[in-house]
Amino acid sequence: xxxxxxxxxxxxxxxxxxxxxxxxxxxxxxxxxxxxxxxxxxxxxxxxxxxxxxxxxxxxxxxxxxxxxxxxxxxxxxxxxxxxxxxxxxxxxxxxxxxxxxxxxxxxxxxxxxxxxxxxxxxxxxxxxxxxxxxxxxxxxxxxxxxxxxxxxxxxxxxxxxxxxxxxxxxxxxxxxxxxxxxxxxxxxxxxxxxxxxxxxxxxxxxxxxxxxxxxxxxxxxxxxxxxxxxxxxxxxxxxxxxxxxxxxxxxxxxxxxxxxxxxxxxxxxxxxxxxxxxxxxxxxxxxxxxxxxxxxxxxx
Numbered sequence: 685x686x687x688x689x690x691x692x693x694x695x696x697x698x699x700x701x702x703x704x705x706x707x708x709x710x711x712x713x714x715x716x717x718x719x720x721x722x723x724x725x726x727x728x729x730x731x732x733x734x735x736x737x738x739x740x741x742x743x744x745x746x747x748x749x750x751x752x753x754x755x756x757x758x759x760x761x762x763x764x765x766x767x768x769x770x771x772x773x774x775x776x777x778x779x780x781x782x783x784x785x786x787x788x789x790x791x792x793x794x795x796x797x798x799x800x801x802x803x804x805x806x807x808x809x810x811x812x813x814x815x816x817x818x819x820x821x822x823x824x825x826x827x828x829x830x831x832x833x834x835x836x837x838x839x840x841x842x843x844x845x846x847x848x849x850x851x852x853x854x855x856x857x858x859x860x861x862x863x864x865x866x867x868x869x870x871x872x873x874x875x876x877x878x879x880x881x882x883x884x885x886x887x888x889x890x891x892x893x894x895x896x897x898x899x900x901x902x903x904x905x906x907x908x909x910x911x912x913x914x915x916x917x918x919x920x921x922x923x924x925x926x927x928x929x930x931x932x933x934x935x936x937x938x939x940x941x942x943x944x945x946x947x948x949x950x951x952x953x954x955x956x957x958x959x960x961x962x963x964x965x966x967x968x969x970x971x972x973x974x975x976x977x978x979x980x981x982x983x984x985x
Contacts, residue, residue, distance in 0.1 A: 730943035733802060734777065737944075742781040743774050745805035746796055748789040750881060751906055752968035753807030753933070756784065765968045766805040766935065769824055772964055773951045788880065790859040793817050796938060803944075804936035807900075809861045811931075815984035819939050821949050823932025823983065824961060826976035828919040829862060830904035832882075832889050832897040835915055841896050843920050844869030852895035855879055855888045861931055862898035865922035882907045889914045900931075902969045932978040 737743050745767055747754035754764035762784040771782055785801040792804045796818060809827075810820045833841055839850045847854055848870045855877035856862040867873050877894050879885050882904075885897030890913040899907070901919035908916040921928040937945045955961040962975055 730946070731938075731941035732943075733938075733941045734944040734947055737774075737802065738778045741779060742783050743770070743779050743803060744783045744785050744801040745770055745803055746792050746801040747784050747786055748792060748806045748881075749786055750789065750806065750903070752902060752970075754784075754805055756786070764807075765825070765965045765970060766807050766933075768964050768968075769952075769955075769961065770803065770805045770935070772955060772960070773948055776951045776954075777947055788858065792859075793936065796936060803948075807933040808936055809931045810934050810980050810983035811861065811864075812983075812985045814936070815980070817939075818936040819942065819945050820934040820936050820980040820984070821945055821952055822980050823934045823976050823978045824952060824956075825965065825970055825974045826930050826932045826978055827900045827902065827974060828921045828930065829865060829898060830901040830919045831917040832886055832899065832904050832908045832914050833895065833917060834889060834892075835911075835913055837915065837917060839895055842917055844871070844898075844922060847871075847896060850895075853877065853893075854896055854898060855885050855894040856898040857881055857885060860899065862922075865924065865929075866898060868922070868924050886911060886914060902974065906969050930978070932976055932983055934980060 745754070745762070747762070747764070747767065749755050752765050754766045757763045762782065767782060767784065774782060785795070787795050787800070789806065792806055792808065793814065795801060796804050804818070807825070808814070810823060831841055833839070839852055841847050841850065841852055844866055854866050854871060856866065856879075858878055858880055863873060863876060863878070866876055877888065879888060882897070882899055885899065886907050888894045889897050890911065904916035908914050921930055923929065935948060952961070955964070956975070962970070962972060
């Protein structure tokens with residue numbers, strides 16, 4: 685059972701406040717990193733990728749330029765909840781360096797499967813559909829939804845049911861779980877406005893093109909915090925098949941690489957038990973309420 689939402693006090697470092705221009709500039713500076721494919725690994729006996737990564741001394745992380753999950757900061761450095769956690773785990777696994785491979789969120793699983801990087805480190809939700817394509821570590825966080833709405837929330841939008849009742853125009857991001865959440869509430873997928881990322885979502889709300897942008901709670905509050913025209917709503921748990929659905933985000937691996945996934949999981953659990961996991965992710969806006977004991981097996985169904 686996921687713990688209830690809380691109000692743990694936290695501080696967001698200034699460098700985590702991002703603009704679309706600075707995100708894109710950082711990705712462009714590192715774009716060449718995505719041009720070379722990693723060597724394919726053997727699936728025999730769970731794969732040999734971990735041994736090869738140790739020999740190389742570097743692991744390549746697929747990221748999607750999304751605050752706070754994985755992005756390039758103003759100094760051109762890789763950071764975010766997932767990359768910082770990856771640094772800690774892979775250091776313990778004997779791999780001393782991480783290298784970002786920026787791509788769009790919707791290209792993360794295809795990029796992983798086509799050997800463009802070794803691991804998806806983008807806070808990706810564990811869903812049954814994705815579990816048919818990749819294997820996941822256990823979630824390192826759980827997350828409710830929230831909306832970005834015009835300042836003052838004039839339509840009083842708190843849930844997808846509110847949005848449907850008010851005939852609100854809904855936007856969300858490419859590949860986001862919030863697409864399913866809105867459809868479950870009664871929206872037709874073709875009626876949703878799908879934008880590339882959360883910054884585009886904020887812009888759509890500020891310009892009046894949509895009534896709300898649906899995202900994870902941590903994304904909504906970080907992106908909207910400096911806006912003069914928009915704000916984030918209180919977090920809420922979406923309904924899927926009529927039941928509350930708390931999502932969990934995790935690292936994704938190729939199905940052949942079970943040894944790497946299992947070794948990663950073992951170190952992740954140690955970090956969770958020691959409290960180090962929370963200390964790593966807290967600067968990115970995560971609270972204790974978003975720590976979790978969910979497993980990939982539970983979420984894969």
